[in-house]
Amino acid sequence: MAEALQNALADWNPDEEKLAAVTGHKSHSTGSRRYRLTAVCLGVLCVLLLTAIPLLWIKFNNLTAERDGLQRKLSELGKATQEGWICFSSSIYYISTEKKSWSESREDCRERGADLLIINSREEQKFIHKLRGGQQSWIGLTGGEREGVWKWVDGSALTTRFWGIGEPNGSKEHCVITGYVSDPVKNWADFPCYYQLVWICEKRILMRGGTLVSLESWTHWNRAEFCPSSDLTEAMSYRSDRIRDSCQ
Template sequence: MCVKLNLFIKIIVLKQDSWRAERDNLTSMNSETEARSRTISLERDELKKKLNTLAQPGWRLFTSRAYYISPTKKSWQESRAYCQSVDADLMIINSREEQVFANSFKLHMWIGLTDSETEGTWKWVDGSPLTTSYWGSQEPNGKTEENCGEIKSFTTERSWNDGTCSLQLNWICEMNFAQ
C-alpha cells in the first residue's frame, strides 16, 4: 500500500510540475501576444493619423510616398517644422523622376537640403549626404549666406538653388509610408 501511495504521490507531483511548466509557458505566450497586440495597435493608430493627414487638401501620391505642396509661404525652418508636425519632412529628391515630379508644380519652393551644419557639405534632412544633384548653373554659390536648398527654376531639370533660409517660399513635404 505504501509503495502504491508513494507512486501515486510521485505521479501527482510530476503532473503538478508539468502543469506549472505549461502554465508558465502559456503566461509567457500571453505576455508576448499582448506586446504584439500593443505594437499592432500603435502601428494602426499611426496609419490612421497618416490617412487623416492625407485626406487634407494639398497632398499628392507619387510612387510609395505622399507629398504636400504648400499654398502659403514660410522660411525653410518654419516649412520643415510644419512637415514634421504632420509626420513628414521636407522633400528629399533621390531620383530624376522625383525631380521631374517636384518641378511639375511650377513653384519656387523649399526642399529638404541644407549645408547649415558644415558649409559646402550639403545634406538631406534625414542626415544622408547629397549624392545626386540638380543644381542650376553656377549653383550652389551663396557660401555662408545661402544654406538652404530650393527649387527656383522649374523650367529646367537642373533647377536647384541655394537660398537664404529666412526667405518666405512655398515648400514641399514628403511622407514615407514605410516608416
C-alpha cells in the same frame, strides 16, 4: 522538479510491474512508485504551462498594441488626405499654397507633424517634379554650418544629388530649392534662405519602434491601394475612404 522526475524514474522497476501483472498481486512499493512518477510528470507539466501562459499573454498584448497602432495610423492618414497630403512610396507630401522663407517653411512643416522634404532617390525626385507643378520649392537641404557641406534636416549627409548645371554656386546661398531649371531631375539650386517660395513637407508613415515598417509586410493590405506608384495622376485621385473601407 527535474531531480524529482529523475529519482522517480530511477525507482521505477519494469520487471516488478510485469511480475505484479502475472501474479495479480501489486506490492505497496510498486503502487507508491507509480503514483510518485505520475505526480512528478503532472508537476512538470504544470511548470511548463505556468511558464508558457505569461509568454503567450505578452505576445497577445504586443499583437493587440501593434493592431491598435496600425489602426491609429490609418485614421491619421485618412485625415491627412482630406487636408491635401499626397501619398508616394513610404511617405506623404504636402505642397504649400503660400510663400515663405526657408526657416518659416520648415516651421510650418513641423507644426503639421512633418519636416521639409528629403529626397532619397531619382524616382522621388521625378515625383516631386510633377507634384510642384512648375513652381520653385524649398526642400529640406541646407549648407549653413560650413560652406560646401550640405545636410538634410534630419542631420544626414547629402549623398544623392540632383544639382542643376553649375550649381551650387553662391557663397551666401545656404538653402536649396528644387525646380530652378526645367530639367525634371537635375534642377536643384542654392538660394538665399530669406527668399519667399512655396515649400514641400514630407511625413514618413508606418513608423514602429523607430523603424520604418515596409508596406509589403502587411499581408492583408493591397499596397497599390495605399500608396500609388510614381504616377501623380493616381496619387491625386487617392481618397481617404479607401483607407476606411479597408479597416472595416
